[in-house]
Amino acid sequence: MHPSNGRSTPTRPDEEELAARLRAAGCVFAEDEARLLARSGASDEALAIMLERRMAGHPLEHILGWVEFCGLKLDVGPGVFIPRQRSALLVRWAAELTLPGATVLDLCCGCGALAAALADAVEDLRLHASDISGAAVGFARRNLARVQAECYEGDLFDPLPTALRGTIDTILCNTPYVPAHRLRLLPYEARVHEPRSSLDGGPDGLDIQRRVARDARDWMVPGGHLLFEVAEDQEVQCVRLLEDAGFRSWSRSLDEIGTTVVVGQAPSAVPAERRQ
Incomplete structure (x- = not known):
């Protein structure tokens, strides 16, 4: 007293x-x-x-200012999507498909968690990351500074330098995949404190995946890999949309963490009409 x-x-x-x-x-x-x-x-x-x-109801990670993901402590803050632990499967599979020294793009990168985790698993990557959110790109720059990644703000492939065309070996793509009508079912902290643009995948949750699949091959090396995280009930449809875009596609699920990853492999040779 x-x-x-x-x-x-x-x-x-x-x-x-x-x-x-x-x-x-x-x-x-x-x-x-x-x-x-x-x-x-x-x-x-x-x-x-x-x-x-x-x-x-504020997310704990926003309050603390960091999130642990794949053994890394990454900066995150208000208004930015919080990496989910289930996305570790996407990183794990990408690590199996990506060789040391590869060129990697973390598309819809958020705070850069996927790129940071993959760089921790595979040596000497040439990393690039992009997101439509300036706040997210700011955090990505901080989290990827140690691996000297190039980070860009803009819609999907739009902000990338033209010199990257045809050079990317692996695209990590945790695009929004919640169907718009299910957003109201998300936990309060996600609905209120994370940007809608990082959650809303349109009527069936796959709007952004379709846009990515349509344009990705122009940026990839022959035989390169594109990886999506999706919900279990979107698996078949996502495999099909990648095949429709000219990829060879397959999937893997891990029930313990409740996630599904769909992979598309670009053709080993690019048709002449796409090189023009």
């Missing part, structure tokens, strides 16, 4: 108290989140604000 004013100083909540308050607010992983908040190094005042924001 302060003798000058007679008021007691609030004590800093411990992990158990933080977990109890988070649990009461409906946080499913209250204990894990409490541990991260308690060990964030925040001052008492900052911790109180962080707790209130989380209880109000």
